[in-house]
Amino acid sequence: MALVRSLNPARAAAPASLPLVFTRGVMHLVEFAAALLLVAETVILFASVIYRYVLDDPLGWSDELVSILFSWLAILGAVLALYRGEHMRLTAVVKKLPPRWQTWTEALAAILVCVFVAMIVSPAAQHAHEQMAITTPSLDLPDGLRAYALPVGSVLMLVAALSRVAVLNNWKQCASALVVVALVAGALWLAQSWLLSIGNWNLLLFFVVLVGASVVLGVPIAFAFGVATLAYLSLITHAPLGIVVSRMDEGMAHVILVAVPIFVLLGGLIEMSGLARSLIDFMAALLGHVRGGLQYVLLGAMFLVSGISGAKAADMAAVAPALFPEMKARGAKPEELVALLSASGAMTETIPPSLVLITIGAVCSVSISALFVGGLVPALVATIAIAFVCWRRARRDPLPQVERASTRVILRTLLVALPALALPVLIRACVVEGVATATEVSTVGVVYTLVAALIARALGKRIAFGQLYRMLVDAAALSGAILLIIGLATSMAWALTRSGFSAALVEAMAHTPGGVPGFMLVTIVCFVVLGSVLEGIPAIVLFGPLLFPVARALHINDVQYSMVVILAMGIGLFAPPVGVGYYAACAIGKVSPDGVGRRMVGYMLALLIALLCVAFVPWLSTGFLPAGF
Known part of the structure; x- marks a missing residue:
């Protein structure tokens, strides 16, 4: 997965048109607001520590205020990440294409983002309006003040996405990409009856084929999740599109994040x-x-x-x-x-505060x-x-x-x-x-x-x-990219749950031959595969809530299971030739991936042995936990 800065409107070499100048000015204001919000959030949280632990006078309102600021920080950070071209996406395949096709995939990605954002603006405004009726307990402020971050951010993301289309300066390719999007949408609409008739097999089309194709073509992974979820809800269910917004809001606004x-x-x-x-x-x-x-x-x-x-x-x-x-x-x-950098990167996610x-x-x-x-x-x-x-x-x-x-x-x-x-x-x-x-x-x-x-x-x-x-500003943009993935993966997970896929998966995993050892081995294989195509965060948001209940039913400690999942994803993320983190390490080390892969074999085998030890020796994860865990 890469944080790509290509075709950044802020760095466009051609003379800027009036709309691009306007967009740049708006984004400077967004940068300032995001930086200010991050400073305010840090100050309030540190003040809360001082007042509670040192002065023994807790600030009862701090969590509410931080929650409001955080929602705005997350969505403005996502706007900045989109404008700067820093949303997480797979670029290994696109970079192998001729320059002309690379530009076309950029156009396709920007147009898909525009379509998705345009479709959620109205539901986001409706969701925020409904949240105005809910007030916070300490500050007595309407929750809509927090929720209005979504419609405002959606409009700003639409502006940022359109600016990326404008920067391409190749309207023929943009038009052809738009035609492709329209043809795919039309084909799905015409096939609606057939899709309904095949039951949950349609999940493969929306959440494997559509998401996979989008990711391979360089669409930011968050928006790939969002487009697939909107398409599924629109064509297969009667659920309102506002569900995507409400689940997205829930996923991005969690206080732990x-x-x-x-x-x-x-x-x-x-x-x-x-x-x-x-x-x-x-x-x-x-x-x-x-x-x-x-x-x-x-x-x-x-x-x-x-x-x-x-x-x-x-x-x-x-x-x-x-x-x-x-x-x-x-x-x-x-x-x-x-190779050593990649291997060490694969094992660091279990080190707090990851x-x-x-x-x-x-x-x-x-x-x-x-x-x-x-x-x-x-x-x-x-x-x-x-x-x-x-x-x-x-x-x-x-x-x-x-x-x-x-x-x-x-x-x-x-x-x-x-x-x-x-x-x-x-x-x-x-x-x-x-x-x-x-x-x-x-x-x-x-x-x-x-x-x-x-x-x-x-x-x-x-x-x-x-x-x-x-x-x-950089911290806000990177955080926005991460949090938008979590928000849209939460929406996608809700759609998978509603379809009955979750229950089927849990049932299959619960009856894995071999009991706990068999379940652990299947978990390792699944998350190594998931880690090779997804960052750890979206994979956990999508599949963690589905598999942790099964692990609990088998009396596997939550902490031990977490360590197995995280290490397995780390191995998948950095294992060549598929692991996208492996390519990030090569980029940081300024080395071609061609000569690194064979040197990774020994390190990957060592990490796999370490993972099996963690999976089958619970004490390694739980030996130092306080009583009650």
Whole structure:
């Protein structure tokens, strides 16, 4: 899955027309509003921690206000992601097409987005109007103030999508793409009677063929979900289209997800403050002189940094640029580095405070605190498995031409790295000790990192605080892309549930031969396949609520099952040649995927063995959980 910046209206090379100038001005206002909302949300949540834990005077209204701000932040972030071309989508297939066809697929994607957004504007306005009758308990504000984010955001997304069509500047291709969309819609409408007659087999057409074709052609995955759901509801059911909006609202507005944009912001602050670099310098001083030493440094850095940033893309982007040049200078092959980066990326999602952990807790009703505790040992097991492969491969390598760092150098780099080493410990301790909730703890990390950056600047270190506004906007856009997927995947999951597919799937999974071991093996296979084509978040939103009840019926602990699901998806996401995360790692490492795939085999086998250990040794996930979990 890629965050693509191609054909960005803000970066169009051709002279801008008046509509594009107007759109650009509107989007600058959206950027400012999103940045302001993110700051306000962070301040309110941190103030809530101080008032409750330090002053023993809880702010009863904080959650309500944050919920309103968060809905606006999520939808404005989605608008920015669309305008900037940063919604998650599969680009591996499209990039292999000739340039002319690449432009045509861009037109098709933009037109499908326009069609979807135009269809939900009216239902979104109706939904917001209905929510005005509901008031919040503490502030006595109408819930419509929050819900009106959807119709406003839908109009803005329509403007952004139209601007992307205009930037293509190839009206023949746009017209042909529009004709294709109209022909497909017309064919589905004419086949309506036949689709109804085949029962639930029509799900394959809407949610496998239509979604799959859209994703392969580069349509942002969130909108692929949305288009398929609207088509299914319009042609097969009598349900109003407002259901899509209400489910979307429910999925995007979950209070646990408030942490997503703040953790994304925290990842950027870690890099800006220099904490990531100081951590890598310390580990290089400690292990840089041994065979494969820097490979172990890369592993350790991914383990620690992932616990800070909470986002896999941020993990790899923070570590690779800082470490790869030094590793290449010491003779490491770029393809081997990217293979190791991919393998380490596959196992980091269980390390708190991972966005996937937060999502799985939100949509599957699993304790976030328990997930944060239970994720560490499985990640450690996977790290040891990868380290074993590194050791095996490094045995024949010559000793690096680097002198062993003196104790003085190690102690000096350790002293500099102490703030970075303390941050993941602080975040986890705050959650476990009850200082802050899983939603609030991200703000503790943000404040801590800003204080560390201010101290470093006072000591003479150059800190690029001028990047802070851009960092806020980028965090809002990335979060909007993630949250829109969750919202539209929630709508799609509702449609699948209504069709009876959920009940059939649960029934089939519940009667898997072999009891718990058989169910675990089927789960691993299913989520490896899902992980190869979907990011972890949409896969969990779609299938987590369906499969977790089956696991509970088989008396499998929620935390253990969560770890199995997350690790299986991680393997699928980074396994070549299908795994889309694998291509993201190659892009970050600036290496062609062609020479990396064969080097991934050993790492994938090691991760699979680690996954089987987690699946069949419950203690690895539950051994350190408090009583009652």
